[in-house]
Amino acid sequence: MAVKPRSKMLAFLFVPFALLVLVVSLSLYSGFSVWGLFRQAPENALEIKVTGYQWYWKFDYGQGIISDQLNVPVGQTVILNLTSGDVAHSFSVDQFGIEEDVLPGQITSVRFQPQKAGSSVAICGVLCGTRHSLMKTNVNVLPTDAYAEWYAKAKAEVY
Numbered sequence: 001m002a003v004k005p006r007s008k009m010l011a012f013l014f015v016p017f018a019l020l021v022l023v024v025s026l027s028l029y030s031g032f033s034v035w036g037l038f039r040q041a042p043e044n045a046l047e048i049k050v051t052g053y054q055w056y057w058k059f060d061y062g063q064g065i066i067s068d069q070l071n072v073p074v075g076q077t078v079i080l081n082l083t084s085g086d087v088a089h090s091f092s093v094d095q096f097g098i099e100e101d102v103l104p105g106q107i108t109s110v111r112f113q114p115q116k117a118g119s120s121v122a123i124c125g126v127l128c129g130t131r132h133s134l135m136k137t138n139v140n141v142l143p144t145d146a147y148a149e150w151y152a153k154a155k156a157e158v159y
């Protein structure tokens with residue numbers, strides 16, 4: 001039985017469309033899989049809540065531990081969850097190659113893994129008022145035992 005021209009035309013439309021849907025679906029699936037791996041942090045990641053204010057930073061480690069400097073242990077993945085208490089800021093640390101918007105009413109996050117101990121500076125990357133240029137603080141990457149010592153001391157001061 002011969003194929004009718006109309007059926008043939010529908011097949012010519014359907015087959016490329018089905019292939020297109022397949023290719024797009026596979027691309028989206030693989031793209032989101034890789035994105036998911038990229039965004040998924042290791043379970044032992046250190047999460048710190050960071051709030052920007054005119055014109056200082058507040059680092060909240062949980063359990064009442066608050067600091068005006070960022071202290072992190074060397075080699076551990078750190079996730080900063082950032083928000084603003086007033087206007088738009090931007091948290092930037094050149095040494096780690098990070099810069100993230102810090103916005104009122106929103107939580108943004110940025111992740112890094114410090115590779116060597118030492119100190120650097122975090123600054124605000126957007127003009128946020130008259131004292132914007134003073135909105136900087138130390139970032140201290142501490143050896144693991146020194147970090148544990150700092151953390152224990154900070155925790156003891158809370159209670």
Ligand SMILES: [Cu+2]
Nearest residue numbers: 089124128135
């Ligand atoms: Cu600022």
